[in-house]
Structures are given as C-alpha cells and as structure tokens.
Amino acid sequence: MSKTGNTASENKTVSGPAEKNSFSDKAREVFAGKSKNTDDLVSVPQEAPAASDPKEPEKKPLYEGQQTEKLYNIKDLTSDLTPKKILKIVGLVIMFVAIIAALYVRFFGIGPQKSGPTITKIPTPTFFDYTNYKPSVYADDPNFKKIDEGLNVLEREAVSTPLEEETLLPPPLDFDVVFK
C-alpha cells in the first residue's frame, strides 16, 4: 500500500500517447508539493489520464516501462517553501559550511583560538651538585676538609639564627595610672 492510497495493482506503467500529458502533469504536481507526503514511486492511477485531447496526434511516450526514479529539480526545492523544506535547506547549508570549515582547518592549519589564559609552566631550576671533574690531591686534604666543614656550620648557624631578639623588647606595661 502506497502513502497516496493507491494499491500496487492500481499503479500501472504509462504506455499510451494519450497518457503522456497526464503523466508529466502528475509529476509536476508531485514535485510542486501536491504529493509531498509520499516517497514511493511516482505512480499514475488508471483513472487519472482521462482529459486528453482526442484531436492531437499520438506521440511516443517519454518513458516506457515502469518509472522508478525520483525526479529532483533545484527549482522545485526552492519553490513553494514549506517549514520542512526550509529545515532541509538550512541543514544542507550548515553541513556545507561545516565541510568547508573542516577542509580549511585541515589544509591551512588555522584552528579556532582557545579563549582564556594559556597556562605556561615555567621550569623551576634545581641545584644539582654533580661533580664532573677529577679531584686534585687536595680533595681529601684534612685541612681543606676542616675549613669546608667550618664554613658549612657557620653558614647554617648564621642563616637559622634570627638577628633580632624579639623576646627582649621592652614589655608592654601600663604607665598611665591616673584617677579621675
């Protein structure tokens, strides 16, 4: 059963010259939106081609055999706009723009810029006491070791000891002993 309400037995092949005009008229009707509810094959009911002029000479039919192809025309798409057609057009336009943008980015390498600040992590230098040298005869000299050790102890002490004696600042005392 087709959406137009015609049964399969009713769909017949256009075969006579008298039926030529009626078929093209029907096709025009379909693409003009009159039969837009159907995606089935365009079929012409037997009763439809009755209004042909008997005086006209018989012509060869345009199509012989069963018509199975949909006939699309861009003019048909833009004429007689309905909400569904508008949606289709918008969809097509969006798809077209997306394809173009994707191709542009792919071949020209300019992607959309990220908004917001870019976080750049600055590497922190760390002290690495790697001694890539040959020690001299003084490297194990006890006199130099003693000086080295003395300097390290002194440095540590000087850095860790606060210079100011905060606990020895004058105590906060009340000297304002006055009676009204």
Added chain:
Amino acid sequence: MKKIFIIISLLFLSIGLASSSKAQNVSREQFSQVFAEYMRKYDEYVISHEKYILSKKQYESFNTLSSKENVQRDTKDMLYKREEVLIYYLKSLISKLDDSSLSIPQEDKDSYISQFNSEIDWLNEHRITYKVTDSPEILSEKSEAVDTRFKVLTPVIYKCLYHISKGKVVRYDERYDLLYNDLITLTEKIKVEQRDAYKLSESKTEIIDRWFGEIGVKDEEYQKFLDEGDKNLLKISERTAYSTYKASIKVLTDAKNVMLKKISYMKEIVKEIKISEY
C-alpha cells in the same frame, strides 16, 4: 703500665672537655633561668593589672569608701608587680650581655650593665615605698616617677638590643676570619709547592688570587654596613627609640648578608683548589 697511662690520659681529657663545655653554657643557662623568672613575673603582673582595672572602674563609677579601699590595694599590688617585671627584664638584658656567643666590646657591656644595675637598685628601693594607706593620687604620682625614669632608660635599652644583635654578626665574622686565615695560609703553602702533583698552574693561582680580591671587596662592604648601623643609632632619642632601632637592625641584616656572601665565595675557592687541572 701503658694501659694505665692511657686510662689516666682519657680521664683528664674527658674532665677537661666537660669543664670547657660547661663554661660555654653557663651564661646561656643563667640567661634561661632569669628569662623564665621574668616571664613568670610578667604573668603575675597581667593578673594584677586586670584586678586593678576592675577596681578602678568601680571606684570611678561609685566612689564609695570600699571601692576606694579596693582600688588602693589593687593599684599598689599592680605597681609593685610592674616594677618586679622591670627589674627582671633588666636582669635578663644583663644576663644576655654575658652570653659568650656574642661579641660585644667590654666597655659597652660594662656601661650597659652599670646603667641597668643602678636602675634595678632604684626600682628595688622605690617599690617598697608603696603602702596600702597611699591614696590613689599618691599612687599615681609614684607611678609617674617610674614612668619618667623608664622613658629615659628606653633609648639605652634599644641601644643595648642593637649591640646584642650586632654582637651576633661580629661573632660570626670573627669565626669566619679564623677560617679565612687558615685558607690563606694553606693557599700560600700551595703556591710555593714544587712537586708536580701538588703545585697549581699559574692561571689557577691567578684565578684564586682574583677571587680573594672579591672577598676583600665584600669585606669593605661589610664594614661599611656596620659603620652605617652605628651611625644610625646615634640619632636615637626617647621618641624615636623603636624606629631608629629597627632601621639599624635592617642595616645589620645587610651586613649579615654580605658576610654570608663572603662565606659562599670562600667555599668556591676551596672547591676550585680541590679540582684537578689535569
């Protein structure tokens, strides 16, 4: 016989070491005790001061005989405790001046100790003059006398605190000087070394001499900061005592930083000598 000799030697050595370390710590232990007592006295003063404030409020609000009696008692108690705090505070300063880890000129030390001791004596005499029968007005007058004396003493206290801090820096520098002299002696010995494995090349000797020169520059800078701190302290007065002291401490901190730089330079020289040229 040999064993007995070794044991006796070790015994003497341990006694000697123990006595020397004890001598070093005596001043610090003494300071800790005096300071702990000062803190205890301060806590007592805070409690008595709270009582005095309450009594004073009641006396000023109601002016009754009982409130007057209470304020006289609590004020006398608070003033007595306040003077005890001052006495122990000055004793703490004297004890700190005796600390062996500080290098303070003896005449400065004596001058401070003498001033603080005379102030302690005065406070000891003054605090026994407080009587329960003293009216609030008399107590107020007696308190004012202490206030005036303490205001005069305040610049001396801040000067003393500056010298305590400077004493630390100077002590560090004295210890640094000993190590520096040792290094100079060793370097001079190396310079005249004739053995191939032990002598330094001319270029390396030049580098080390240049680095010693850099230390000399830092020495001058260090001395300049110390002089600046002393000069700054001369401006001290009753009104500007604390701010002048703080400014001088800042200059001392700069001097200490220069000294730390000298230490790092010396470490570099030692490291350079320890690196083989071949």
